[in-house]
Amino acid sequence: MNRTNVIEDLSLLPLPPWWLNPWFVAAVVLALAAIAGIVSVLVHRFRARPRPVPRRPVGPPPHDEFLRRLADLRARRESLDAHALGIEASGILRGYIEAWFRFPVLFQTTREFLVHVAGRDELQARQREALAGFLAACDGLKFARHDATHAEREALLDTAERFVRECAGLVPVPQA
Known part of the structure; x- marks a missing residue:
């Protein structure tokens, strides 16, 4: 029997579905964290902005x-x-x-x-x-x-x- 370097019984492992890919999961977690951070900053800026002072009419008061x-x-x-x-x-x-x-x-x-x-x-x-x-x-x-x-x-x-x-x-x- 002649042995060659051909491996015939090698089978590839099946790939997990794309949503179970660890890189995809990490990207989704990072994207959600970024969105939460942006929303948090926007809410903080909105609450911290100065309230408009009521404008009084120009001229003598009525x-x-x-x-x-x-x-x-x-x-x-x-x-x-x-x-x-x-x-x-x-x-x-x-x-x-x-x-x-x-x-x-x-x-x-x-x-x-x-x-x-x-x-x-x-x-x-x-x-x-x-x-x-x-x-x-x-x-x-x-x-x-x-x-x-x-x-x-x-x-x-x-x-x-x-x-x-x-x-x-x-x-x-x-x-x-």
Whole structure:
């Protein structure tokens, strides 16, 4: 028998499926780690970025004009019925909020505006509550045609004036 260097009974080992290849598994693990690292850096940068400072309008602040308009309304309150007083008081305060805070409030319902302002930092919680009460009272006068006593009319105008003065910094805002 002649022996040659031919190996006839050699069979190749079957290759594992590609997804079980250790190089593939290592590449997937590294790719997932890289994606997690990138997401972590982006989230950290997003949270660490400075919050935008609310932009105030250029020129003189609108406090003086709106306080003057409230004083004019207070002087005319006896000649107005509750419905007209509610419309004017709401319009004055809504105009002030839009002029000072740049909130789109003039053409929004009270509910839409309160949802919009709930997530904003410009107004403190106490101011938001006072504003919600004021707008609800004005809505009652405007739409439900509720009647208001002299004391309720005074309280409505006092609330509007106090809100403008607090926002202007003329009266310190009590911390809740």
